[in-house]
Amino acid sequence: MNFKPMRKASIISIGNEILSGQTVDINTSYLSGKLFSVGIPVVSFYTIGDDVDLIVRTMNFAGDDADVVLMTGGLGPTDDDLTRQAFAKFLGVELELQNELVEEIRSFFVGRNLLMPEKTKIQAYMPAGAKSLLNKFGTARGIMAHKKGKLFVAMPGVPVEMKQMFEESVLAELERMASGQAIVVQKLKCFGTGESGISELLGPIMQRGRNPLINCTSEYGVITLSIIATAEDKDKAQRMVDKDELLLTELLGELIYGRGEQTLAEVVGEKLAQQGKTIAVAESCTGGCLAKLLTDIAGASRYFTYGWITYSDKAKISELDVEPDLIEKYGSVSEQVAKTMAEGARKKAGTDFAVGITGIAGPSGGSGQKPVGLVYISIDSDTGCQTRRIDISGDRDFIRLRAAQIVLNMLRLKL
Amino acid sequence: MNFKPMRKASIISIGNEILSGQTVDINTSYLSGKLFSVGIPVVSFYTIGDDVDLIVRTMNFAGDDADVVLMTGGLGPTDDDLTRQAFAKFLGVELELQNELVEEIRSFFVGRNLLMPEKTKIQAYMPAGAKSLLNKFGTARGIMAHKKGKLFVAMPGVPVEMKQMFEESVLAELERMASGQAIVVQKLKCFGTGESGISELLGPIMQRGRNPLINCTSEYGVITLSIIATAEDKDKAQRMVDKDELLLTELLGELIYGRGEQTLAEVVGEKLAQQGKTIAVAESCTGGCLAKLLTDIAGASRYFTYGWITYSDKAKISELDVEPDLIEKYGSVSEQVAKTMAEGARKKAGTDFAVGITGIAGPSGGSGQKPVGLVYISIDSDTGCQTRRIDISGDRDFIRLRAAQIVLNMLRLKL
Numbered sequence: 001m002n003f004k005p006m007r008k009a010s011i012i013s014i015g016n017e018i019l020s021g022q023t024v025d026i027n028t029s030y031l032s033g034k035l036f037s038v039g040i041p042v043v044s045f046y047t048i049g050d051d052v053d054l055i056v057r058t059m060n061f062a063g064d065d066a067d068v069v070l071m072t073g074g075l076g077p078t079d080d081d082l083t084r085q086a087f088a089k090f091l092g093v094e095l096e097l098q099n100e101l102v103e104e105i106r107s108f109f110v111g112r113n114l115l116m117p118e119k120t121k122i123q124a125y126m127p128a129g130a131k132s133l134l135n136k137f138g139t140a141r142g143i144m145a146h147k148k149g150k151l152f153v154a155m156p157g158v159p160v161e162m163k164q165m166f167e168e169s170v171l172a173e174l175e176r177m178a179s180g181q182a183i184v185v186q187k188l189k190c191f192g193t194g195e196s197g198i199s200e201l202l203g204p205i206m207q208r209g210r211n212p213l214i215n216c217t218s219e220y221g222v223i224t225l226s227i228i229a230t231a232e233d234k235d236k237a238q239r240m241v242d243k244d245e246l247l248l249t250e251l252l253g254e255l256i257y258g259r260g261e262q263t264l265a266e267v268v269g270e271k272l273a274q275q276g277k278t279i280a281v282a283e284s285c286t287g288g289c290l291a292k293l294l295t296d297i298a299g300a301s302r303y304f305t306y307g308w309i310t311y312s313d314k315a316k317i318s319e320l321d322v323e324p325d326l327i328e329k330y331g332s333v334s335e336q337v338a339k340t341m342a343e344g345a346r347k348k349a350g351t352d353f354a355v356g357i358t359g360i361a362g363p364s365g366g367s368g369q370k371p372v373g374l375v376y377i378s379i380d381s382d383t384g385c386q387t388r389r390i391d392i393s394g395d396r397d398f399i400r401l402r403a404a405q406i407v408l409n410m411l412r413l414k415l
Numbered sequence: 416m417n418f419k420p421m422r423k424a425s426i427i428s429i430g431n432e433i434l435s436g437q438t439v440d441i442n443t444s445y446l447s448g449k450l451f452s453v454g455i456p457v458v459s460f461y462t463i464g465d466d467v468d469l470i471v472r473t474m475n476f477a478g479d480d481a482d483v484v485l486m487t488g489g490l491g492p493t494d495d496d497l498t499r500q501a502f503a504k505f506l507g508v509e510l511e512l513q514n515e516l517v518e519e520i521r522s523f524f525v526g527r528n529l530l531m532p533e534k535t536k537i538q539a540y541m542p543a544g545a546k547s548l549l550n551k552f553g554t555a556r557g558i559m560a561h562k563k564g565k566l567f568v569a570m571p572g573v574p575v576e577m578k579q580m581f582e583e584s585v586l587a588e589l590e591r592m593a594s595g596q597a598i599v600v601q602k603l604k605c606f607g608t609g610e611s612g613i614s615e616l617l618g619p620i621m622q623r624g625r626n627p628l629i630n631c632t633s634e635y636g637v638i639t640l641s642i643i644a645t646a647e648d649k650d651k652a653q654r655m656v657d658k659d660e661l662l663l664t665e666l667l668g669e670l671i672y673g674r675g676e677q678t679l680a681e682v683v684g685e686k687l688a689q690q691g692k693t694i695a696v697a698e699s700c701t702g703g704c705l706a707k708l709l710t711d712i713a714g715a716s717r718y719f720t721y722g723w724i725t726y727s728d729k730a731k732i733s734e735l736d737v738e739p740d741l742i743e744k745y746g747s748v749s750e751q752v753a754k755t756m757a758e759g760a761r762k763k764a765g766t767d768f769a770v771g772i773t774g775i776a777g778p779s780g781g782s783g784q785k786p787v788g789l790v791y792i793s794i795d796s797d798t799g800c801q802t803r804r805i806d807i808s809g810d811r812d813f814i815r816l817r818a819a820q821i822v823l824n825m826l827r828l829k830l
């Protein structure tokens with residue numbers, strides 16, 4: 001690359017519970033994505049136990065290659081939380097009690113009508129000279145300090161606390177450091193084909209070493225394509241990304257449902273809100289998964305009003321007016337019942353759209369004719385009722401979530 | 416500990432594609448579980464890019480703390496696979512061509528009616544004096560060598576190749592190294608207090624360096640306590656775990672809801688099924704989260720029958736017979752509405768229990784009197800209706816899931 005040496009980052013996760021597999025580390029991929037998006041590539045991840053000497057040595061080791069070292073975990077109040085102590089040792093300073101932090105912690109508990117446990121007082125200690133970072137959701141403040149021109153930051157391991165702190169107190173500092181180097185990433189979200197399908201459609205565009213690099217990952221049927229352009233300034237990288245985005249849009253057409261971190265539920269919700277339409281759901285096998293996805297979105301009350309989880313036949317009959325004869329004749333997992341559930345829900349809720357889902361999520365309850373993974377989905381609207389049979393391979397979780405995503409994709413294409 | 420010092424392990428994943436998030440590293444958790452089960456705890460994971468110097472330095476750094484260093488990745492035939500070269504440099508030896516390996520690779524391709532690509536010849540080179548490990552599913556042989564009494568192993572990054580190689584050529588060596596040490600782990604799951612609350616109840620039992628070690632982690636209010644006993648044989652370690660489990664059960668009482676990987680929904684479901692009881696849910700702010708948790712469990716249809724997601728006031732009125740006047744007077748987020756939702760749901764579903772939840776999940780919609788995070792939970796049963804006000808700090812996701820977990824815990828204590 002023909003520009004000044006890039007700033008690089010390293011991430012250290014601290015916690016015995018991660019090493020032993022008790023806790024899954026979701027912080028590292030979050031931070032890695034964020035670092036990348038400001039133009040600072042990550043050159044190493046480290047996961048280590050709660051051990052003062054090992055933390056200090058790893059901070060030194062990570063700092064050999066990286067200009068920024070972000071750490072998570074070990075700032076709690078218990079005896080096995082040792083990041084605070086290690087940070088002070090790494091800087092060669094003492095931990096100092098900060099009285100205003102004692103008050104802050106006390107008021108955190110008072111606000112919740114709780115007594116402040118004596119142990120939490122340790123969280124009011126900071127390495128001398130380091131900056132303490134506000135934690136809006138807990139009592140573990142973060143720590144930020146420079147050593148030999150490099151930036152070291154310790155944040156809590158609890159993801160919700162870490163994310164808030166990172167975004168409010170760390171991100172701006174990183175953006176300052178990354179000036180003069182740029183990585184621009186644009187994600188395109190697709191639904192309707194698998195990774196190999198995408199790979200066939202895109203061909204040589206997906207080659208390694210290409211700039212922009214096109215990255216592909218898959219989760220519950222949602223394919224994320226990342227266009228990653230590296231250049232000496234943001235504008236140039238952005239132009240490279242824009243060009244590729246056009247190209248991909250042409251090649252993939254309506255397989256692309258959104259950009260960035262958009263979920264299918266978000267896109268469907270936006271379309272409903274824009275068009276002033278409302279929706280109701282009647283779920284059997286998905287047991288609330290679809291309603292949850294729709295209401296995960298803030299402001300969902302603009303379009304989502306009613307939901308039924310009619311897990312038993314009795315509930316389908318009493319709540320959605322499904323005819324007992326229909327269940328008798330075709331079984332509760334059938335095209336006919338899915339359709340009647342959707343129609344019944346729309347009639348009762350008085351919405352523009354209503355969904356009926358019935359299927360076999362397993363692991364038991366399947367048969368030769370109706371295997372585990374068989375799901376009927378029906379969408380009723382004033383243009384009539386559309387019903388689809390789908391067959392999903394996977395475990396109970398996968399079948400339920402995949403079925404809910406397929407409904408959302410059907411709704412997207414309908415809207 | 417009154418026996419010989421424990422053997423410890425470290426794992427290094429090598430590959431630019433892992434750092435950039437293109438490939439998810441599933442090898443580390445597999446190896447970590449295997450190492451643990453033979454009695455060798457893992458003290459660190461490292462993820463680094465394909466860079467000879469960084470690999471050598473990381474091997475040295477990992478070897479400072481560990482007796483066994485397992486590496487995966489970077490043994491392929493392409494230019495960015497550099498683990499072979501790094502391993503030789505680490506040992507201070509040259510790479511030597513092994514003619515029998517050239518033949519092996521050639522026959523791998525011949526057996527598949529393919530021409531051997533010239534590039535794959537690099538895979539027939541081994542660091543002088545190192546042992547090469549058979550790969551049944553590919554051409555990337557593994558490398559095993561000792562340095563300063565410590566064991567270093569490089570395996571391919573492709574999980575199926577790595578697993579086969581580990582089990583056939585590495586596991587036995589590790590068992591030999593671990594003879595005379597055993598680890599037994601038992602997890603206890605708790606709900607009803609935070610980490611600092613647990614820590615106060617357990618006091619010195621949670622001290623670091625104690626054997627068994629008591630480890631504590633928290634997720635959406637669920638506290639997992641792991642009792643980790645280390646001894647010279649499995650039986651002794653098991654007895655130590657059993658003893659501590661009794662002690663913790665005494666100290667924590669009904670804060671403990673389960674063992675192993677049990678979820679609150681599983682425990683509640685089991686109790687309902689055992690007692691032949693049924694449940695219905697009426698959710699507003701949680702929008703299906705509670706129904707989803709209950710129906711995540713296979714066999715939930717034994718006790719879960721009906722659910723309503725009454726997101727709008729209209730739905731609360733039409734589906735659950737909540738009086739419009741009540742909503743007018745107290746607001747839809749109120750003790751009174753939660754109670755009427757639960758009562759209405761139980762009446763309509765004819766179940767033994769019914770839950771009503773109404774609250775403000777945010778991010779908007781809060782006010783001074785009714786802030787974001789305020790949730791009313793009501794459980795109706797034939798012994799009457801119990802209603803609780805709770806205040807949750809966090810984002811929309813956290814508030815919704817935490818509220819659902821609190822309901823499950825209330826149900827557990829009721830059952």
